[in-house]
Amino acid sequence: MTRLTPSGVTETFSGVENSAWDPVNWVQTLNEGSGGGITIHTGRGQMLTGAIAGNRIAARVNFAARADAEAVFTWVVPTIGNPRFWFRAATNVDGSTGYYIFLKPTSMDFGVSTASNPTVLVTYTHGFAGGTLVRTRVAMFGNRFRARTWDAAGTEPTLTWQMDTTNSAITAAGAWGFNDFGSSNGSKDLLIDDFDIFDVLSPRALTAVGSIAPAGFFNKGVKKHFSGSITPTGTSVVIRVILKNFSGSITATGTLFKGVGRRFSGSITAAGTMKKTVGKHFSGSITPAAFFKKKIKRTFSGSITPAGTMTVLNVGRIFGKPGVVVMNVLRRARVAVRHRKG
Amino acid sequence: MSNEDLTFVGQRVLVECIFRLNGVPTDPTIVSVTSRSPISSTQSSLVYPNENLIRRADGEYEAAVIVDEPGQWVFRAEGAGIVDTVYEIRVDVEESGIL
Numbered sequence: 001m002t003r004l005t006p007s008g009v010t011e012t013f014s015g016v017e018n019s020a021w022d023p024v025n026w027v028q029t030l031n032e033g034s035g036g037g038i039t040i041h042t043g044r045g046q047m048l049t050g051a052i053a054g055n056r057i058a059a060r061v062n063f064a065a066r067a068d069a070e071a072v073f074t075w076v077v078p079t080i081g082n083p084r085f086w087f088r089a090a091t092n093v094d095g096s097t098g099y100y101i102f103l104k105p106t107s108m109d110f111g112v113s114t115a116s117n118p119t120v121l122v123t124y125t126h127g128f129a130g131g132t133l134v135r136t137r138v139a140m141f142g143n144r145f146r147a148r149t150w151d152a153a154g155t156e157p158t159l160t161w162q163m164d165t166t167n168s169a170i171t172a173a174g175a176w177g178f179n180d181f182g183s184s185n186g187s188k189d190l191l192i193d194d195f196d197i198f199d200v201l202s203p204r205a206l207t208a209v210g211s212i213a214p215a216g217f218f219n220k221g222v223k224k225h226f227s228g229s230i231t232p233t234g235t236s237v238v239i240r241v242i243l244k245n246f247s248g249s250i251t252a253t254g255t256l257f258k259g260v261g262r263r264f265s266g267s268i269t270a271a272g273t274m275k276k277t278v279g280k281h282f283s284g285s286i287t288p289a290a291f292f293k294k295k296i297k298r299t300f301s302g303s304i305t306p307a308g309t310m311t312v313l314n315v316g317r318i319f320g321k322p323g324v325v326v327m328n329v330l331r332r333a334r335v336a337v338r339h340r341k342g
Numbered sequence: 343m344s345n346e347d348l349t350f351v352g353q354r355v356l357v358e359c360i361f362r363l364n365g366v367p368t369d370p371t372i373v374s375v376t377s378r379s380p381i382s383s384t385q386s387s388l389v390y391p392n393e394n395l396i397r398r399a400d401g402e403y404e405a406a407v408i409v410d411e412p413g414q415w416v417f418r419a420e421g422a423g424i425v426d427t428v429y430e431i432r433v434d435v436e437e438s439g440i441l
Contacts, residue, residue, distance in 0.1 A: 323363040323370070323425035327417065329349075329433055330356040330404070 004069060004197040006062050011195040013045040021045055021059065025195075029092035030058035030179065047180045047190040049081065058093040060177030061197060065091070067173040070139040070198050074152050076191040077105045079130030081182050083190035087140050088174035095181075098174055099167070101138055101147055103190070105130050108149055108162065112169045124149075124162045135194075139201050143168040146201075350436045351412045357405040359419040361427060367401030371423020375405035380413025380435070401425070412437030 005011055007024045015022060021038045026045075028038050033050030036057045040046070049055045067088055075083070082102070089098025096116040102109035110122040126149055128134050133152040139145070139161075146161040176197065180190045349355060361370050373390040388395040388405050395405045409415050418430045 323361055323368065323421060323427040325419045325421055325425075325427045325429045326360045326362070327419050327429050327431045328358040328360075329417075329431065330358050 001202065002199045004061070004063055004066075004199055005195070011045070012043075013040050013193055013195075014043060015040040017041065023062070025062055026059045026177075027062045028057075028059045029175075029177070030056050030094055032056050041189075041191065044076070044191045044193040045195070047083065047178060047192075049180050049182045049189075053182055056094065056179055056181040058177060058179035060086075060089075060091070060093045060175040063176075065173040065175060067171065068141045068199070069176060070137065070141075070201055071176060071196070072135065072137040072202075073195040074133060074135045074193040075103055077128045077130050077132045077134055078103070078190060079105065081180055081190060083178065083180040085136070085138060085178055086174075087138065087176045088170045088172065089177065091175050093175050093177040093179050095179060097170070099140065099145065099170060101136070103136070105132075108136070108147060110145055110147065110163050110165065112167060114169065121167060122163050122165050126162070137202070141201060143171070348436050349409060349433055351409060351438050352441065353435070354406055354408045355415070355417075355433060357407065357417045357419070357431070359403045359405065359429075361401040361403070361421045361425045363401075363425045367399065368425050369397070369401055370421030370425035370427070372421070373397075373403050374420045374422075375403070375407075376418045376420070377405075377407045378416045378418075379409075379411045380415060381411045409433070409435040411435065 003009075005025055007022060011022065011025050013021065017040055019040050021028070021040065026038065031037055031050075033052040033055030035048060035050035035052075036055055037048050038045065038057065038059045039048065047057045047059065049057050069087070071085070071087070073085070084095070084100040084102050086093045086095075086098045086100045089100070090096050095113055095118065097114055099110070099112050100118070102111065102120075105128050107123050107125045107127075109120045110124075111118050111120040113119070122145075124147075128149075128151070134149050135152045135156065136147065136149040137156070138147045143166045144164070145167060146164045148157060148160065148162040150156055178190065178192065357375060359373070359375060361368055361373070373395065374387055375395055376385060376387040378385045386407065388407075390397065390403060394407070395403060397403050403419075405417070405419075407415075407417070412435050415433045415435055416430055417433065418428065421427045
């Protein structure tokens with residue numbers, strides 16, 4: 001958000017009584033009658049129309065024409081007069097062209113004037129007594145107009161705009177300022193104060209209405225302040241780290257061996273013979289000198305008829321009746337040998 | 343044991359084999375007696391009829407084997423066919439003090 005007030009601060013009309021409005025912030029664009037002018041009065045900005053009916057007084061903010069802005073200002077509800085705040089207006093804020101908000105005791109009128117022909121578009125009834133100090137916020141961005149007025153002694157109703165409407169009759173940039181005129185004799189003062197203008201819609205302070213039901217649950221971390229004391233048990237061992245600067249010298253004992261980094265810059269002549277191992281890829285074909293003997297697995301499917309006589313060498317124990325054989329070594333013939341003393 | 347019970351190398355040993363079927367001496371269809379020498383493990387098999395394997399009576403056979411090596415000889419008698427049986431005996435042959 002950028003403040004557009006040329007002085008860079010809120011205009012509080014704090015100049016010397018009866019002096020002109022700060023020319024940094026304002027340019028008086030119209031003063032049609034004697035007695036008219038824009039002066040400081042009782043710490044506010046006063047717009048005097050002069051005593052002649054129909055005299056117009058006008059002043060614009062001293063910045064380049066712009067289409068969009070939000071202005072906020074305090075004003076004293078007049079009992080007479082036709083004070084208006086203009087925006088996207090003609091340079092002299094003379095009422096010929098532009099959007100306006102009519103600052104009246106009973107209501108706010110939002111209107112548009114083209115070719116000096118004003119048309120009220122929206123009216124909001126508020127009903128303030130003459131002399132009441134009220135504050136008005138006017139915002140025009142794109143084709144959307146918003147405004148609200150509240151008793152300056154109270155709190156701004158930030159949740160709502162009393163007027164919120166759209167209009168695309170005037171889209172071009174123009175002047176922002178005030179004008180006033182009276183339809184009958186007598187000065188028709190407009191007193192304004194605390195004027196500010198910004199390039200974006202002011203952020204609103206939102207107040208949650210209703211309740212929020214969290215889906216989960218809150219883990220409350222309680223911040224605790226320790227205000228007691230700690231009495232250590234045991235013995236405190238004091239460890240001191242002393243930072244010392246060494247300012248003496250170090251004399252090495254023994255012999256320093258210097259490792260010299262050497263660069264070899266000569267050449268190496270290999271002794272012996274270098275044997276090259278050649279990696280060869282065989283890419284030809286092989287024709288064997290001999291021939292392959294193929295072993296064919298043959299399956300015999302015929303029959304064999306033995307010739308000659310079969311002699312049984314042994315009989316397997318598949319058939320036959322189990323019996324018993326007793327073996328004994330016979331001793332038919334014996335010889336005994338003895339010797340005698342002769 | 344007396345010397346009369348010892349078998350000395352060079353002795354012709356007679357191995358008697360009696361085949362019985364249900365307690366009755368019965369001739370097997372095939373009769374064989376096999377010997378194995380202790381030192382050279384030479385096996386010699388006699389199959390009836392053989393001049394060194396004779397039949398003495400029903401189921402009774404006698405094999406004659408010369409034990410020409412000292413040591414323990416093994417003799418195996420086999421009957422097959424009608425009488426299916428096998429038996430083995432071991433005979434210790436003494437070595438000679440002369441040969």
